[in-house]
Amino acid sequence: MPGHRYAALLRAVNVGGTGKLSMGELREACEVAGFRDARTYIASGNVVFTSSLGERAVASHLGSAVETRIGKRVEVLVRNAEQLRQVIEANPFPDAAGNRLMVVFLAAAPAPETLTAVRKVTDERIALGEREVYVHYPSGVGRSKLVLPWSAEGTARNFNTVSALAELAAGLP
Structure with a gap:
């Protein structure tokens, strides 16, 4: 089937x-x-x-x-599987360590005000994807004071996990 x-x-x-x-x-x-x-x-x-x-x-x-x-x-x-591959390819922060780059998966495209709603930014970098938001935490997620008011609408995974899921979805061992 x-x-x-x-x-x-x-x-x-x-x-x-x-x-x-x-x-x-x-x-x-x-x-x-x-x-x-x-x-x-x-x-x-x-x-x-x-x-x-x-x-x-x-x-x-x-x-x-x-x-x-x-x-x-x-x-x-x-x-x-194809959508996950696209999330990987669209990574706007290819220099970021996989454990310091989070992908927030959303049900729909991020709203236009998504970036302006963010508060307490220090060294973090944020970029919008198709139905994801990429957040790079150079100093680590645990140290960040970043406030993402819309994050409760989705779920986040680090880039290492996203990459592993993409491989599994593609049928790789």
Whole structure:
């Protein structure tokens, strides 16, 4: 049965004691949702799988399956293998270390006021993508006082994780 390779990024799962969901449970949720070949990547709500459904249906089905497991709805952001490849290629900060570059995945294109809403910028660099925002933290995320008011609308992954998910979605080992 043909299908598309997708990566789903769950918001607020296994972070700070909220949204506890084991990666085994996430793979099981994918099976319940009808997805095939589910593989998780690190314990922070990342899973790659195959589905013949479109992106919105994938997000809805997986969101429902996860809600059944943990008793609360979580945001599910989905990208197919090609979209992840484009996120990698569009990186506006190629000189940034992968662990200091965050990609904030959003459900829709960032609003025009996205950059003007940012506060407490020190040495951070920020750029808009198609449905992502790239944030480079030269001094590290933990030291930053950066305020991104819109970040609650999406979920962030460091560039190393994004690269690994892109490889998994492309079908690489």
